[in-house]
Amino acid sequence: MHDAFDSAIRGDLSSARFEPGPTEDKLILSMGPQHPSTHGVLRIMLELEGEYILRAEPILGYIHRMHEWMAEQKTYLQFIPNMGRVDYLHAMAWNWAYAGAVERLAGIEVPERAEYIRVAVTELNRISSHLVWWGAYLLDLGAFTPILYAFDDREQILDILQSATGSRLTYSYITIGGVYDDVPDDFRERCIEFVNRLRSRLPMYRDLVTDNVILRGRCEGIGVLPVDMARRYGATGPVLRGSGVASDVRRCEPYGVYDRFEFRVPTYPEGDAMARYKVRLDELEASCDIVEQVVSSLPEGPVTAKVSRVFKPPKGEACMAVEGARGKILVHVRSDGGLKPYRVKLRAPGFSNMSLFSELAQGVLLADAVSILGSLDLVIPEIDR
Amino acid sequence: MKRIKKAFTGLKSLAVGLGVTGRAFYAKNVTVIYPKEEVDNLASYRGHVELVGKEDAPDVPKCVACGSCAKACPSNAFTILCPVPPKEGEAASDPPVMGPAPQRGAKTPSKFILDFSLCSLCGQCVKTCPTKGLRFSNDPYLVSFTREDLKLDLLARLHSQAANSQPVPVPDTESVDK
Structure with a gap:
């Protein structure tokens, strides 16, 4: 037997x-x-x-879909829908990283309105990604109710994003040279309404979950990640900020128009699962602040630069780093002057963050390993690519 | 003493949690029970593409059969056919031989098929169309048991739309029942 x-x-x-x-x-x-x-x-x-x-x-490797190879088989514009499939929870950030890299390669100037819209939709998408993580993490820990509340709030974001982009999960909205289409007229009101709604819900989240003794027992002191280990493994995003390093691509190397907005980069020095949890919950508020600032100062103008239908960037290479919900997303594009990219390298933050798991899980209880795994916020399609 | 304190905080957590969920118990129901109810925000939904008719003749597509949408599509979802002009010295065959657009002399497509089973709704075709002859439909209720049913004949769709001046869901219920 x-x-x-x-x-x-x-x-x-x-x-x-x-x-x-x-x-x-x-x-x-x-x-x-x-x-x-x-x-x-x-x-x-x-x-x-x-x-x-x-x-x-x-x-790993069960859902390896060869996105990097596919990039070499398609034209620059045809590769855009792939980016939403790499990380389905924060599709906008991947979209932006690829579009931004190609724009740097071809020297395309993005109109200001498009940059503002990009920030707004990416932050909304980040909130929705964190809400999914929040619900799913607590589901992993055995609490069923929070995911229903999280999805209720997430639906409101998806409705806003659908009104702007037309779809609810895989957007292909950020295109090379701008965004696909202008946002609807009531975008501002809906964003403000949502931000106010989420702010009024966050105290409830805190009462129900964050202050709950069971959650604290499952998270506090579990999976403590020292800063030097995080550095050696290349951890980024909330995992690194949960170890007390205030590293955020939006702040360290601002892209787009992020340098015009005020927002907090939350850090907690403890390095345990609870610290990573708190970082993400604080980021919900930070993203709300950014969305509010963007939609109240949205400039008028065109939403896309002129990009020729037969798009051929010059020979060379460029890369673009973007702060995704899980950490630093990096896209490196190399062109040989042809219609198709010569090589596209995608750096997924989840891969580095997941590598930490073997280290953190050593010597802990099986149930705590589930808590550690959830606190790393892994999206497996992104890891396998 | 420590144990009593711990039990007290535990009870407090329980009371707070029950308070939150209890309030939600009496709140308005937010779930849309799908088969019985339908969501009301489909106007902004980007469904599969469809042809746009000319303003003066709604059953004639704006499409000029240039084939740029087929070329822009990442997944080769379009089949656009036009009559192939006969070679020099040859008589035109009847019915004419069909070839992929663009064809010399063909200004409208004879067949315009979208294989929706391949489409990922990225919208590159709509973006690239020089005559703005494609747009998104907002029909999310496409159900089928075979891949063949998802090969949508967009010209037929345009004709029926022009005839009823109302969007017709494709495929219809009969083909689903088959």
Whole structure:
């Protein structure tokens, strides 16, 4: 019986390095489902001693869709819809990173109104991404109700984004040279209304979840990430800010018109799951502030620069870093002067953040590993690309 | 003492949580029960593309069969066919041989098929169209059991739209029941 189970679980290449142990309590466990229809799940091989984790190894590649290779097969404009599929929760940031890199490559000047709209939609999208994370994380920890509240608020954002972009998840809205279409006339009112609504909901979030003793017990002091380890693994975004480093691409190397807005870069020095949680909740407020400033100072003008239908950037290379909901997104485009990119490199923040998991999960309880994994906010399609 | 304090904070958390969820229990229902109700914000939804008719003749498409939408499409979802002009010295065949747009002498498409099973709704075709002859429909309720049903004949759609001057959902319920 034991042997059959062992051979079934250790039957593939990635788990072959996990040997049955010398003690009775040692257990090899494959955590997380894997099936082609379950897009976006992570498989982790675990070596357990009782309920404690000795070794954890994430196994990747199940939804590798060759986005970088696809870029070499398509023209610059045809690759835009791919970006929304890389990270479906913060599609706008990826969209912007690619469009921005190509704009730098071709020297395209983006109209001011387009830059403002880009900031507004990206921040709205960031709020929706954090809300999904918030709901899903608490679902991982066993609380069901919060995800319903989070999705209620997220629906309002998706309605606003649908009125501007036409779709609710994969936008292809930020195009090379600007944005696809102008925002509707009531965009400003709807954004202000939403920002006020979310601000009135955040105290409820705090009462219901953040101050809850069960959540605190599950998060405080769990998965403590020292700053130097975060640096060595290349962690970015809320994971790094949860270790006390005030590093935000929007602040460190401002792109677009981010330097014109005032916003807070929240940091917490503790480095545990609770710190990462608090950073994200504070970012909801920071994003609300940015959205409010953008829509109240939205300039008039065209929303897209003139880009020829047969788009051929000059020979050369360019890259663009954008602060996504999960960290630093970087797109590097190289052109050989032809219709198609010679090479597009996508740097996914989730990959570096996930690499931390093996390190953080060593020696913790299995249930705490779930909490650590959730606090890293992984989007698997982005990691595999 | 510590234990009593812990129990007290736990009870307080419980009371606060129950208060929040209890208020939500009496709040207005926000879920749209889909098959029985429908959402009301479809005017801004970007569904599959459709042809735009001319202002003076709504059943004639603005399309000039240049083929730029087919070229711009990342997933080759368009099949636009026009009659191929006969080669020199050859008589025109009947029915004419069809070839992909653009064809010399053809100013309107004879067939305009969108394979919606390939489309990712990115809108590159609408953006690239030189005559503004394509627009988004706002019909999200496309259901089908076969891929063939999703090959939408946009010319037929335009004709039926011009005849009824109301959007007709494609495919209709009969083809779904098959």
